[in-house]
Amino acid sequence: MKKKASLTIAGLSILLLSACAASPDQVISQAQQEGADMTESLQTIQANEADLQADFETDLAADKSLANLTEKGQGETRANLSARQEAFETLKKDYESLHNKATTLKEFDETDFTAEEDFSNFSEMRNLVVSIDEQMSSYVENYQAVLEAENKYYTQLAAEDSDLTVFTDGMAGINSQYQKSQEILAEVLPNLAKLSAQPEA
Incomplete structure (x- = not known):
């Protein structure tokens, strides 16, 4: 009975693994969706960056002491920073998902395809995803530093x-x-x- 139960569990595990294994096309499609989501977050960040100078001038005109720039400030500049921080957190989550997809894509090879042309097309897309992964890694690290520097800077200005x-x-x-x-x-x-x-895979 114990042996039968063990075999049943082992069989179930194999079935679950098979069900969870995504095809190369599925992973590419998921990476495309995450890329689209990251683009949306980047657009939100850029839109707020474009408004930052005007927001800062609004706060300066409202209060020369720049009290609105403190961490608890309710001014336009802090609201702008908060909006970018929120979009950046969403961006990081999507980037982590894309990073995982890039890692998964590296595990596929010619044996996963029935035609050489299919693998060639896949390889091109994989290289694109891997490039984006590497570039976004640098961006996430850099922009995290930008947001932290801004937060510190506004606090210092209000002192x-x-x-x-x-x-x-x-x-x-x-x-x-x-x-x-x-x-x-x-x-x-x-x-x-x-x-x-x-075209989505």
Whole structure:
């Protein structure tokens, strides 16, 4: 009886593994969806970035002390940062999913395909997903630093001992990090568009 139960469990495990194993086309399709979701989050981030200067000027005009820039501030600048942080958290989750898909795609080879042309097409898509994975890894790391630097900078600006040096040095540091994130986006956005433009597998 015990042996029969063990065999039943083993058989069930094999069936479950078979049911969970996705085909190359399915993994590509999932990566395409995650790419589309990441693009949406990036667009939200970029839209808020475009509004940031105006939001900062609004807060400055409302209160020269910049009290609205504290962590508990209710101004436009903090709202802008919060919106980007929220979109960034969503982006990170989608990126982690895409990263897992890129890892899975690397496990497939010619033996998983019946025709050489099919593998060639798959290989091209896989290379695209892997490139996006690597580029987004750099972007996520860099933009995390941008958001953290902004948060710290706004708090410093709102402090009573804030001066022109705090303003200029802090802004220079953020701009340097921000520029790096834009350079990465210039590479990854065309790849995301290319991934999205491909017919779903």
